[in-house]
Amino acid sequence: MPNGGPEIEQLIQLLARLPGLGPRSARRAVLHLIKRKEQLMIPLSAALDRAVAAVRTCEVCGNVDTASPCSICADPRRGESGILIVVEDVADLWALERAGVGNVRYHVLGGVLSPLDGIGPDDLHLDGLIERAPAYGEIVLAMNATVEGQTTAHYITDRLAGTGIKITRLAHGVPVGGELDYLDEGTLSQALKARTAL
Amino acid sequence: MPNGGPEIEQLIQLLARLPGLGPRSARRAVLHLIKRKEQLMIPLSAALDRAVAAVRTCEVCGNVDTASPCSICADPRRGESGILIVVEDVADLWALERAGVGNVRYHVLGGVLSPLDGIGPDDLHLDGLIERAPAYGEIVLAMNATVEGQTTAHYITDRLAGTGIKITRLAHGVPVGGELDYLDEGTLSQALKARTAL
Ligand SMILES: [Zn+2]
Ligand SMILES: [Zn+2]
Numbered sequence: 590m591p592n593g594g595p596e597i598e599q600l601i602q603l604l605a606r607l608p609g610l611g612p613r614s615a616r617r618a619v620l621h622l623i624k625r626k627e628q629l630m631i632p633l634s635a636a637l638d639r640a641v642a643a644v645r646t647c648e649v650c651g652n653v654d655t656a657s658p659c660s661i662c663a664d665p666r667r668g669e670s671g672i673l674i675v676v677e678d679v680a681d682l683w684a685l686e687r688a689g690v691g692n693v694r695y696h697v698l699g700g701v702l703s704p705l706d707g708i709g710p711d712d713l714h715l716d717g718l719i720e721r722a723p724a725y726g727e728i729v730l731a732m733n734a735t736v737e738g739q740t741t742a743h744y745i746t747d748r749l750a751g752t753g754i755k756i757t758r759l760a761h762g763v764p765v766g767g768e769l770d771y772l773d774e775g776t777l778s779q780a781l782k783a784r785t786a787l
Numbered sequence: 788m789p790n791g792g793p794e795i796e797q798l799i800q801l802l803a804r805l806p807g808l809g810p811r812s813a814r815r816a817v818l819h820l821i822k823r824k825e826q827l828m829i830p831l832s833a834a835l836d837r838a839v840a841a842v843r844t845c846e847v848c849g850n851v852d853t854a855s856p857c858s859i860c861a862d863p864r865r866g867e868s869g870i871l872i873v874v875e876d877v878a879d880l881w882a883l884e885r886a887g888v889g890n891v892r893y894h895v896l897g898g899v900l901s902p903l904d905g906i907g908p909d910d911l912h913l914d915g916l917i918e919r920a921p922a923y924g925e926i927v928l929a930m931n932a933t934v935e936g937q938t939t940a941h942y943i944t945d946r947l948a949g950t951g952i953k954i955t956r957l958a959h960g961v962p963v964g965g966e967l968d969y970l971d972e973g974t975l976s977q978a979l980k981a982r983t984a985l
Binding site for chain 1: 791792793794795797798801802804805806807808811812814815816817818819820821824827828829830831832834835836837838839841842850851852853854857858876877878881968
């Protein structure tokens, strides 16, 4: 076993499956951990244990939190704005929260429509959105500016047609083809402020 | 708490301290883990627990393993070659093992001499090397081709002067300024084969 025993080898292989880490950087990360056993490796192990035990998906909005309903869904001030922002992924929700977009609520679709990948409406959390939508004054469609994201936005607009609910999308501050999670917070904030009616 | 509760936030902050991961990629890694709780997050948590319990530093050579003496020091065939390769770091030992350099043993210095950083001979595992050296027919100095690495190699050569032990260095297949851990395995293997006497 070249890399110091099966326990170390297995840790390297699992870390290598994280986005942004390959086999080489996973080896470096494991050595980094081993050299900082007390300050980093043991705390990381404990933090993972706690997160495994605590984390759940909000049954209302699809956010990841330690309670369901999540802290955003449970906060009454979040409902006052009447704004529900629809995102593809929890990462996008986190990005909008970091941008400080205000007292809004979210709905996480868990993906986008993609016929080529066999992802249809039943594979996304769309029914929950259609159910929740009437409680809000405005639905902001904040999908990525990709073909699939915009196809999904059109699909939702069609589903909500005739309900009289105001539907908007993020302003075109979002670069075409860009993904929300990679944008700086100022751009995201501006894009929300300049949102336009569909 | 924007990112889903203190347990998640703490996990992000600890992962962000790994080399190659920053705050953004740590957030992505944590979402990746949460989405793959059964397949990845729980196995990673268990692997970390096992590694924390099992990992130790070999008191003979400085390698990281689950036993001390490590599997390399404990393997009698490793001693038959009579070759002891001196490296700066465990990552370099792993790189040489991946290159399949043969039945050799190692000595991990744990760094290099660097007067500017206040690192002197007493901060490295040098005494252990001087003690072990007479048991070997050849000492290969495989420090990085940096100023500090070569300074350290000269220091060791001086310390072993008069012992009659053959001292060699890796061939100049190692690019000047380069670090062993970044080299491909063929280059490393060639550099060892063409090692030259000092
Ligand atoms: Zn929620
Ligand atoms: Zn050893």
